[in-house]
Amino acid sequence: MTNFTTSTQLDETERAVDGATILTVNALRVTAGAAPGGRTLVSEVSFQLGRGETLGVVGESGSGKSLTAKAVVGLLPGGLRAQGSIDFAGHQLIDATHRTWRTLRGPRISLLLQDPFTMLNPLQTAGTHLAESLRRDKSLDRGARRAEIARRLGEVGLAPEVADQYPFQLSGGMRQRVALAAALARDPELLIADEPTTALDVTTQAEVLQLLKDIQRRRGMSLMLITHDLRVAFSICDRVQVMYAGLLMEQSPAAVLATDPGHPYSAGLLIADPPVTHYVAELTAIPGSVPHAEDVVDTCAFAARCSWVKPECTAAKPPLVSVGPSRTSACLRLDEIREELRSTLDRIDDPAPPPALPAADNAVVTVTELRKTFHTRRLVGKARHTMALDGVNLQIAHGESVGVVGETGSGKTTIARSLLGLVTPDSGQISLDGMDVSNYRRLSRLTRREARRFVQMVFQDPYTSLNPSLSIGTTLREVLSVRGDVTDPGEEVASLLGRVGLPASYAQRRPATLSGGERQRVAIARAIALRPRLLVCDEPVAALDVSAQAQVLELLRDIRRSDELSTLFITHDLSVVRQMTDRIIVLYHGQIVEAGDTATVLDNPQHTYTQRLLKAAPGVLSGADHAADPAWGEGEA
Amino acid sequence: MIAANVTAELGGRRGARRRIPVLPLLCGLVLLVVLVCVFGGTALAPDDPTAQNPLLSVSPPGGGHLLGTDQLGHDVFSLLLAGTFPSVVGPLAVALGCLGIGAALGMSGAYFGGVTDTIVNRFTDLVYALPALLIAIVVLGVVGGGYWLTAGVLLFLSLPYEIRLCRSAALVQVRLHYVDAARTIGISPARSLFRHVLPNIMPTVIATFLLDFVNALISFAALSYLGFGVQPSSPSWGRMLSQGQSLITQNPWLSIAPAVLIIITGASATLLGDWAYERLTAAGGTR
Numbered sequence: 001m002t003n004f005t006t007s008t009q010l011d012e013t014e015r016a017v018d019g020a021t022i023l024t025v026n027a028l029r030v031t032a033g034a035a036p037g038g039r040t041l042v043s044e045v046s047f048q049l050g051r052g053e054t055l056g057v058v059g060e061s062g063s064g065k066s067l068t069a070k071a072v073v074g075l076l077p078g079g080l081r082a083q084g085s086i087d088f089a090g091h092q093l094i095d096a097t098h099r100t101w102r103t104l105r106g107p108r109i110s111l112l113l114q115d116p117f118t119m120l121n122p123l124q125t126a127g128t129h130l131a132e133s134l135r136r137d138k139s140l141d142r143g144a145r146r147a148e149i150a151r152r153l154g155e156v157g158l159a160p161e162v163a164d165q166y167p168f169q170l171s172g173g174m175r176q177r178v179a180l181a182a183a184l185a186r187d188p189e190l191l192i193a194d195e196p197t198t199a200l201d202v203t204t205q206a207e208v209l210q211l212l213k214d215i216q217r218r219r220g221m222s223l224m225l226i227t228h229d230l231r232v233a234f235s236i237c238d239r240v241q242v243m244y245a246g247l248l249m250e251q252s253p254a255a256v257l258a259t260d261p262g263h264p265y266s267a268g269l270l271i272a273d274p275p276v277t278h279y280v281a282e283l284t285a286i287p288g289s290v291p292h293a294e295d296v297v298d299t300c301a302f303a304a305r306c307s308w309v310k311p312e313c314t315a316a317k318p319p320l321v322s323v324g325p326s327r328t329s330a331c332l333r334l335d336e337i338r339e340e341l342r343s344t345l346d347r348i349d350d351p352a353p354p355p356a357l358p359a360a361d362n363a364v365v366t367v368t369e370l371r372k373t374f375h376t377r378r379l380v381g382k383a384r385h386t387m388a389l390d391g392v393n394l395q396i397a398h399g400e401s402v403g404v405v406g407e408t409g410s411g412k413t414t415i416a417r418s419l420l421g422l423v424t425p426d427s428g429q430i431s432l433d434g435m436d437v438s439n440y441r442r443l444s445r446l447t448r449r450e451a452r453r454f455v456q457m458v459f460q461d462p463y464t465s466l467n468p469s470l471s472i473g474t475t476l477r478e479v480l481s482v483r484g485d486v487t488d489p490g491e492e493v494a495s496l497l498g499r500v501g502l503p504a505s506y507a508q509r510r511p512a513t514l515s516g517g518e519r520q521r522v523a524i525a526r527a528i529a530l531r532p533r534l535l536v537c538d539e540p541v542a543a544l545d546v547s548a549q550a551q552v553l554e555l556l557r558d559i560r561r562s563d564e565l566s567t568l569f570i571t572h573d574l575s576v577v578r579q580m581t582d583r584i585i586v587l588y589h590g591q592i593v594e595a596g597d598t599a600t601v602l603d604n605p606q607h608t609y610t611q612r613l614l615k616a617a618p619g620v621l622s623g624a625d626h627a628a629d630p631a632w633g634e635g636e637a
Numbered sequence: 638m639i640a641a642n643v644t645a646e647l648g649g650r651r652g653a654r655r656r657i658p659v660l661p662l663l664c665g666l667v668l669l670v671v672l673v674c675v676f677g678g679t680a681l682a683p684d685d686p687t688a689q690n691p692l693l694s695v696s697p698p699g700g701g702h703l704l705g706t707d708q709l710g711h712d713v714f715s716l717l718l719a720g721t722f723p724s725v726v727g728p729l730a731v732a733l734g735c736l737g738i739g740a741a742l743g744m745s746g747a748y749f750g751g752v753t754d755t756i757v758n759r760f761t762d763l764v765y766a767l768p769a770l771l772i773a774i775v776v777l778g779v780v781g782g783g784y785w786l787t788a789g790v791l792l793f794l795s796l797p798y799e800i801r802l803c804r805s806a807a808l809v810q811v812r813l814h815y816v817d818a819a820r821t822i823g824i825s826p827a828r829s830l831f832r833h834v835l836p837n838i839m840p841t842v843i844a845t846f847l848l849d850f851v852n853a854l855i856s857f858a859a860l861s862y863l864g865f866g867v868q869p870s871s872p873s874w875g876r877m878l879s880q881g882q883s884l885i886t887q888n889p890w891l892s893i894a895p896a897v898l899i900i901i902t903g904a905s906a907t908l909l910g911d912w913a914y915e916r917l918t919a920a921g922g923t924r
Contacts, residue, residue: 420821452823465814469836478832479822523818530822 023049027084040293042246054223056233056240060545062290064246069226073111110188114195116175120167126178127163133185156181173204190222201407206616242266245301246293250329262329265302267341272550276575276617278351285550308337365396370428388414390590401567403581411590412570416536456532460539462519466511473507479529496525517548536568574617586610661912664905674721682715704890720872727788728853734792735849739799744830747807761797769794777865802845806838840917847910851903
């Protein structure tokens, strides 16, 4: 088989890293259900990992990257079966016995999971978590164990006192560090990290990535990093493999892949990711969505979305072949299109001048001295007060897009919710085109109706923003009935769906049958159905894959331009803010620390917090410079 | 109710959905037969349930009487069929009332929060604290009983369960973005509740409806056993049970048959409730 020959070719070059291969996966297949009618989720995946090497596994959701990782640690969900061969330092892992796993999982292979908020037991202290994971060594007395735990916490950049703290007392980043310390407790030779930073803030994300890289280097450990974000993979991996529909599309050294993609899909992923350094005239997304593995058994899996597709691509499944020093690709036409692929990258490398700022004199939204404190009462002890907004001033002109940037807890969402009347501010004034809507409850029925039409919102999580029991058409018709002036709702629904790039037949479908990107489009259609003048977008792409993200961002740009909508764009992602906004304000603990034109602020940040945010954006990450910065770890406690 | 939720969860873990649902089918069939008897019981009865036959006082089964006769010579089988109406309609009304009022109050508490939620919660706390059956006996004893008054008292006393369950199910939903979205669009609270929240808590509502019915069925039987609720002339299952008690040696069927009917009806409704909950949650597909 081609796979096999290429992997032996890889051997010679890759082993050079540290002289030995620790993990060899050959023709891995993951299936669900019984053999004849079962679905294939991952097929023909082969790769090797050397000692001390870092491998990034990248792909959109549904690409099979997480299943591959779970197969390697033997933790596939019930009902799924792995076939093929996974060889870890001489042990065959497929269908390995419990006894074998006990000697391997933990001591030699360890897994770090995605969500730091649910993976720690809320009733155990960080120290207990660590003690559980440490080698059960009878010779250590309590003092020595404590010292060992403190040392382990120190390795992940935490103070010894953290050992006595419970998960709820720790921030997301600190929890992820505790989880990392626990995963490393038995000094494994291979660490598999499944989206370890996805649930974290940009700044925290950068810290945790840097920490992972430092520890990996110091220990000479092998690392397999699963991520949907190419920039994350580039920042810490030696080698990257791109997966799509359960198949390997490309394997390349990270540095090479970044500038010279070996597969149209990799190129698509690269250009879908907006740059933080400059404005791009058009965000290019890969059209369509990821197919199921079993639907693309005898064709190139990517053919349906590829702009270079030729009849020979769909004739048979293209094999993964060697295309250069330690590179493989599953693209048949790579030799012909390589130059074109490289030049597509220029599309996002060429800075375009950002659109001219709209005149700032006709403000449609004016927010003055907005304050809001949240009170949480506890059963025992003092009530807690969280200052969400501390005197925020902001103006949005007609047709202008204002970005709000900041970490979790900086008060971004509270601004949005106050504008919509979902939160009533303690003091301050919100005026929408002359209407004072500081307190929605005090408004007359008529004014409230007018205010509701004036401002609409696109929510963060596409999975909860649509009512699961209503069809898309019903959801949209309901909004149209509120608007009141619609004569033919059926046609209007179709035209709304058309505007967000969905076929009219989607009106009959339920949210559960839609992908995240499609749901977000429906949510946008719902928001613009009332023809608002201000659209509030609260992290509208944070939960989406990079390709769906580009599609949704481009759609929002389009709508904004054609409807002359003013937008308030809330995000923690600076590259998104660069593409989507005219002006930005930077929020820190409920206060605006910096405001100005997007280009000016991002090119020349004045406030230290803005500088820190910028430095933390993946892709800008370079070297170990900020791991040494003491301010990093402490700010979150 | 707690027990019912636990069994529903256990069932979900077993993945019982795949199997052919023989049990729910059977339960549904039982409830259907009961429902037919509610409206056609008197017509279906082989003998006139009110016809007395002093010559056949307390006879065991036989001689045209499938389950024998009672003290006054009424045919027991006919009495049972005719007794379905007073035994089942009251509980059904209680459950329906609970469903309407309880779901409305529970959802309102969850949706509006604040003062509304506090009032709803304190009300449920208060009613929870009352010893239900004792209160019912005292109230009915003082006021003098009456069928629909019994239903009213039971309805009041079983409201908190429905309210609590609907409120907690609705609390999960009202925190989701689609409810916020409905609010920002300008949809009225009542419409938001009934159109957006209610369909998504339907599994809980339906399951608690059936459990409320079972509770009311048993309470009704208990009260009529004690002589409250049903008119002495009306042949409800609970009353027959108490009458048969003293005659158990002569015709045991007089007390066994209504007891079995109460158990079968109650068990069927509970099992069907569990199954429906499990089925609807699975079909709803949270994502």
